[in-house]
Amino acid sequence: MTTQIFMASTLYGTATLAAALDTDCFRPADRRILLVSNNAATPETTPGLDEMPGFAQLRDRFDDVISWNETISPFHPGGWAPRLDDVPLWERHLRLAWNLGDDDIELAVESIQVNPALGISQIFMGAPVTVYADGLMSYGPTRNKIDPLVGTRVTRLLHLDLVPGLKPLLLTEFGVEPEIVPTDAFSKVLAELVDTGDELPFVDEPALLLGQYLSALDILTAEEEENLHVRMLKGALALGHTRVVFKPHPSAPARWSRLLEKEAEKLGADLTVLDTPVLAEVLYQRMRPALVVGCFSTALLTASALYGLPVARVGTAPLLDRLTPYENSNRVPVTIVDALLPELTDESAVNEQRRSMDVTELTDLVRAVGFAMQPKIYPDLRPAAETYLTRHLNHHTRRYFKRKRLTSLALPGAVPAQLAFIPRNATVRRVARRARSLKRAVGR
DSSP states (O other): OEEEEEEESSHHHHHHHHHHHHTTOSOOOSEEEEEEOOOSSSGGGSOOGGGSTTHHHHHTTOSEEEEHHHHHTTSOTTTOOOOGGGHHHHHHHHHHHTTOTTOEEEEEESOTTSTTHHHHHHHSTTSOEEEEEOSGGGGSOOSSOOOHHHHTTEEEEEEEOSSTTOOOOTTGGGTOOEEEEOHHHHHHHHHHTTTOOTTOOOOSSOEEEEOOOGGGGTSSOHHHHHHHHHHHHHHHHHTTOOEEEEEOOTTSOHHHHHHHHHHHHHHTOEEEEOOSOOOHHHHHHHHOOSEEEESSOHHHHHHHHHHOOOEEEOSHHHHHHHOSSTTOTTHHHHHHHHHHSOBTTOHHHHHHTOOSSOHHHHHHHHHHHHHHHOTTTOGGGHHHHHHHHHHHOSTTGGGGSOHHHHHHTTOTTSSOGGGTTGGGOHHHHHHHHHHHHHHHHHHO
8 A cells, every 4th residue: 555645835835736646747546645734933823725715626636634733733843853763653653643554655745955844754764755846946956954864765856847948956966856747737727726715806907916925034124025015016007007916925914915005095006905815826817917026926937937927026136135144045036036037117128028048047047056055065066156157247147146155165256356366376375374474473
């Protein structure tokens, strides 16, 4: 007997799994369990994915739905992992609690670098693991080193083709090959969700603004994020859009919407704020937006790649400078959106949907950024990073790199071009060594 356990925390991820199952990306199994994890900061006050509109349409792909939160209560899914000595006990407990018996287990998880995916992978230590990616982070490096006892069991990475031609970097340190979930199958699954949220207002071809709740990630302050939404609104109006729909993040405070409503009233905009937690892709199908505006949401790429909708970004340049530490896993998603999508204030670029990079240059950029983020995990990428920085580092591309980071890794661009002769000048190096020795002598 074989039981497949699919761990999911979002409706978008569950839809990705449904599309993969519909196209036989997973081999047949005797039983399929959807293990639902609510990773919100306060899951007790936030609906889980199995309570969201649209889940019922995806439910029939699975034999059982089990709550990971209830299984490990009172611990939080993001903060709990089994102690090494307790792993056999936990596997025995889960086999009894979930009626697994002696079944062979196969796992499908997201974000294997962190809990809860890492924890469940550690418990079922003998199970092969499929990692599926539901966003742009799959194109970036693994955010930290993974125990080889887990990493070597990952057989493949399933991902959506959000940036055609760009190959994911995630888990390549273990030789994991990416596999694309067919785009038409994913679109078909999303079409099943089009009638969810019956109370959604009807607005035809609006400018759709996407909120992300970046202050919860300590990327922006609450005030800065509110101002970002206002910039989205003003930018859409400047492009001639009079009907505007704002889709706030489900966890964002309601007061943010009220501030935006006041600004819209002042500017004379016809603003609709959604209070129904549905996927942005449902809105794409029901409203056919004339423009989709966001910061670096994955939904911007699904709008462009899957639905052919015009898109625009706002606020990515400051974020590239603000993201800390440099290896912050949001860096590659922000980089991709900044490099590919037109800036909201550039009217001609938005109207023409003009991209500043082709996929070849974007691939080289992502590999260079990936090495700068995780040089110890991807040492083989150093030559590619050096080549990119030597050939392409300029006023525009410098925003993707920090000079301090380049210096610590001894990469091209670490010092200004007019001072580049210094490391190669023997006299200067001799004087520097003499100065350091004198400083040490004085110190003694």
